[in-house]
Amino acid sequence: MSAALAVAAAPRTLARRLVPLQVAMGLQGVILWVPVEKLFMTQIGFTPRSVAIMAAAYAAVVPLLEVPSGILADRWSRNRIMVCASIALLASSLLGGLSTNVPTYIAAAMVLGVYFALSSGTVDSIVYDVVLEETGSSEQYETWIGRVRLVESGAFVASALAGGLLAGWSSARLTYFATLPFVAIAVAAFLRFDEPRLNRAAEPVAWRAHVALTYRTMIREPGVRQVMLLAALVGLLSQAVFEFGPLWLIALAAPAALFGPYWAAIVSTLGIGGYLTSKVNLDRRVTVSLLALATPAAAVALTLTRSLAAVIAAQTVLALLLAVISIRAGKLLHDGVPSNVRAGVSSGVGTLSWMLFLPFSLVFGWFAHSHGVRQAGWFLAAAALLVGLLLAASAFQRRPTALAATDLAAPPDELACKELVELVADYLDGVLPPDLKHKFQQHRAGCDGCTEYVRQIGLTIRALQQADLQLTPRAQAPAPDR
Amino acid sequence: MGWLARAAANTALRGEEPRNRFARWTARWFARTPTVAGSRFQDAGEPFPRHWRRFPDPWPVFDPAGADVQDALADTIGELPATWREVVIARDGLGRDADEVRERLGLTARQQRAILNRARAMLAERLAHRLAAEGDR
Numbered sequence: 001m002s003a004a005l006a007v008a009a010a011p012r013t014l015a016r017r018l019v020p021l022q023v024a025m026g027l028q029g030v031i032l033w034v035p036v037e038k039l040f041m042t043q044i045g046f047t048p049r050s051v052a053i054m055a056a057a058y059a060a061v062v063p064l065l066e067v068p069s070g071i072l073a074d075r076w077s078r079n080r081i082m083v084c085a086s087i088a089l090l091a092s093s094l095l096g097g098l099s100t101n102v103p104t105y106i107a108a109a110m111v112l113g114v115y116f117a118l119s120s121g122t123v124d125s126i127v128y129d130v131v132l133e134e135t136g137s138s139e140q141y142e143t144w145i146g147r148v149r150l151v152e153s154g155a156f157v158a159s160a161l162a163g164g165l166l167a168g169w170s171s172a173r174l175t176y177f178a179t180l181p182f183v184a185i186a187v188a189a190f191l192r193f194d195e196p197r198l199n200r201a202a203e204p205v206a207w208r209a210h211v212a213l214t215y216r217t218m219i220r221e222p223g224v225r226q227v228m229l230l231a232a233l234v235g236l237l238s239q240a241v242f243e244f245g246p247l248w249l250i251a252l253a254a255p256a257a258l259f260g261p262y263w264a265a266i267v268s269t270l271g272i273g274g275y276l277t278s279k280v281n282l283d284r285r286v287t288v289s290l291l292a293l294a295t296p297a298a299a300v301a302l303t304l305t306r307s308l309a310a311v312i313a314a315q316t317v318l319a320l321l322l323a324v325i326s327i328r329a330g331k332l333l334h335d336g337v338p339s340n341v342r343a344g345v346s347s348g349v350g351t352l353s354w355m356l357f358l359p360f361s362l363v364f365g366w367f368a369h370s371h372g373v374r375q376a377g378w379f380l381a382a383a384a385l386l387v388g389l390l391l392a393a394s395a396f397q398r399r400p401t402a403l404a405a406t407d408l409a410a411p412p413d414e415l416a417c418k419e420l421v422e423l424v425a426d427y428l429d430g431v432l433p434p435d436l437k438h439k440f441q442q443h444r445a446g447c448d449g450c451t452e453y454v455r456q457i458g459l460t461i462r463a464l465q466q467a468d469l470q471l472t473p474r475a476q477a478p479a480p481d482r
Numbered sequence: 483m484g485w486l487a488r489a490a491a492n493t494a495l496r497g498e499e500p501r502n503r504f505a506r507w508t509a510r511w512f513a514r515t516p517t518v519a520g521s522r523f524q525d526a527g528e529p530f531p532r533h534w535r536r537f538p539d540p541w542p543v544f545d546p547a548g549a550d551v552q553d554a555l556a557d558t559i560g561e562l563p564a565t566w567r568e569v570v571i572a573r574d575g576l577g578r579d580a581d582e583v584r585e586r587l588g589l590t591a592r593q594q595r596a597i598l599n600r601a602r603a604m605l606a607e608r609l610a611h612r613l614a615a616e617g618d619r
Binding site: 013132133134135136137138194196197198200334335338339416417418419421422423424425426429431447448449450452453455456457459460461462463464465466467469470471 | 515516517518519520523530531532533534537538540541544546547551552555556559561563564565566568570571572574575576577580587588589591593594595596597598599600602603605606609610
């Protein structure tokens, strides 16, 4: 049977299972007021100073809530955290749309911060564990998170264009209310999603122990620490491009009509980056090296050029590269942490990113004010260089050869216990190539631990053979039909 | 939406198998999400990296058909992700053929074995936990 037929015939494949999640993420991305927010804010009495206060209030909420909400997602339900995030978005849009003065709008912005904190790190953890549950490995994670990001950014682009049209046709205020039905349907779609259960512990773990484990994973493991820094720096840099990128256009006196297409191009890189990630093989050193070189190169080009077209091109390329790298960094991070702390650690990256971004943006703002935006571009270039270095390091360290140099006791072409446990099913099915089969038997003969491990797997299989078990009838399997 | 999901799945499946046979197995040796918690093996700085930190505790006398074992097994099977449960019940409980299970669930041969390996490991670990807890009482 061909792969296509097998997929079509099986109701609970990976693709099927992720459809409601993709629908929900697409609907949650339809935020029609984003393109006209600044316009609306001026209408209800915001001044540059109060805009800054709003930004600060909002920036204070997100990092405070991020890690706690991630831990809650791991312990309780990631899906329900996403529902809560949608509800926060709903409340924020409603409150924003009803606002007639500065304080209520600031309150709305803080509720929006809750939405960001709840959703950060949650969706990628969900996708990772679903991929693991449906395929037994994480290899397809990049492909699938790329698809989710593609849907999300498609919604961003469409709603940016539609929001502008809607505001032009009626009023900016209406875009807030028009957002509500989309988000409400997103809640329904999340509720139809069959969430992964790998993160549920076998037995309840005390809150304190779980929090301690989450922080220990972030701080103690050198591998995790390095990848967290990479992911946080990528987050910082893309936020800087999104936040400060338009300043280049202003400095070059770009016509107002150019801002719409420019913004659409920048936002669309999130999705195109996701698509590209699923097409290129990021396990190849050459590809990663190219990414690591191109990122600082794009930032330097942005700093050196004086042409408007080149500025837009450099920013778009930079945003695109960062989108790809951020998915890669997410994969490396998830590979290094167990499922029960996944969302917590992933949210830790968000917090770290905010903590780095705040001083970065202050220094950038101060420098751009006194020396001009173009000169301040060197800060972006420096950050991009760091990202490139960390990315290159991650690619070269993970190679077996690098391992062998530091790890003489067990050269990696020798089968150790850690590898043996991955091959037990292949061994019992008799599908290992002869050389690996020989290594397996040789290791087990000399290792009491592995002898006991394989014995226990054998006993488990015997207990299963004795059990009165039945397969779930296909019709009763929770496969939502549309 | 159905055609989109199908197209997506097909593209994903096409890129799934690594290019050469040896890479298919060794790819699983390094990092990835381990089947048995990484913390149970020694790190690079310790005397025997990638070997057991502490050998698995030997199981007590074990009757696979015993009521206590079967009760514990029923509970732990219920905790598995649905696809893992399907695979392990079909292969080990009902003795079905690997290819049949693979086709029924739309998996590749490699995915089917990876899932089977993880499901058995999780069952063994949780079974040991429960039996040890009952033994203490």
